[in-house]
Amino acid sequence: MKICRTKADMRETVRAWKRAGLRVGVVPTMGFLHDGHIGLVRLARETGDRVITTIFVNPTQFGPNEDLSTYPRNEERDLALLEAEGVDAVFMPNVEEMYGAGGDTYVEVPGLSGVLQGALRPGHFRGVTTVVTKLFNITTPDFAVFGEKDYQQLAVIRQMVRDLDMPLEIIGHPTVREADGLAMSSRNVRLTPEHRREAIALSRSLDRAAELALSAPSIETLEAAIRDELSKASSADVQSVDIRDAVTLQDMTGKLDRPAVLLMAVRFGTVLLIDQRVIAPAS
Numbered sequence: 001m002k003i004c005r006t007k008a009d010m011r012e013t014v015r016a017w018k019r020a021g022l023r024v025g026v027v028p029t030m031g032f033l034h035d036g037h038i039g040l041v042r043l044a045r046e047t048g049d050r051v052i053t054t055i056f057v058n059p060t061q062f063g064p065n066e067d068l069s070t071y072p073r074n075e076e077r078d079l080a081l082l083e084a085e086g087v088d089a090v091f092m093p094n095v096e097e098m099y100g101a102g103g104d105t106y107v108e109v110p111g112l113s114g115v116l117q118g119a120l121r122p123g124h125f126r127g128v129t130t131v132v133t134k135l136f137n138i139t140t141p142d143f144a145v146f147g148e149k150d151y152q153q154l155a156v157i158r159q160m161v162r163d164l165d166m167p168l169e170i171i172g173h174p175t176v177r178e179a180d181g182l183a184m185s186s187r188n189v190r191l192t193p194e195h196r197r198e199a200i201a202l203s204r205s206l207d208r209a210a211e212l213a214l215s216a217p218s219i220e221t222l223e224a225a226i227r228d229e230l231s232k233a234s235s236a237d238v239q240s241v242d243i244r245d246a247v248t249l250q251d252m253t254g255k256l257d258r259p260a261v262l263l264m265a266v267r268f269g270t271v272l273l274i275d276q277r278v279i280a281p282a283s
Helices: 007-019 035-047 075-084 095-099 124-139 151-163 186-190 193-198 201-213 219-230
Strands: 002-004 024-029 050-055 089-091 143-147 169-173 236-245 260-268 271-279
Touching (some): 007 050, 007 089, 035 050, 035 169, 050 075, 089 124, 151 169, 201 219, 201 271, 219 260
Parallel strands (some): 024 143, 050 089, 143 169
Antiparallel strands (some): 236 260
């Protein structure tokens, strides 16, 4: 497994693969890997001939009061996991290598980025789309794999790729969960034991909504059921609960009559967790 810490090294590695006619995939991450990331890597391995994983904690997607300084990192463990999975190369630039000095260009998808998590975290998705564009330009992949847990992020990146005619396929991977249903996240390790126990309220609320969806209820009924389930976790500070069109992320009202995505953001202490599920009426 090759470790590339410069853009030049990464580009030369990919050029050699492309000259050999190999199909290259990339899995962008911020490190501190867990089984959710490994699921993305395995899907990439099944899909292409060569797999790159990027590890870069991107400062431009963190707000002024967010947890960049405390974001968990474990480079040695991450590299051991990726080597065991047969990853071909890891791109691990530092901030100076990635952004340099005097940079003043950003990539933004305003419509999808200004709602939901984007409204709670102004500038977050601009940071995501800018760094992902840079990663795509550096690694020039044929495809990239992202987790569906970050559903809005996936929608934003797909829109960006379509709008800018980027020559690659975006593949979504279903959310990977712990045995009790909690969506895997690098942030889970920062939960206190009490918060970790209560955090399964997110998946419980999604389960309840999915059951209700079979009878095609109103959107308002679904949201009330989700909030009721979340309220059973005394430490849950609900930031948002949204039910949106699964494709456009537009608001929905009235009866559930087409696929919708349930999106929620809940804070436990200082840790903000997100979760999602796509549902549809039985018909």
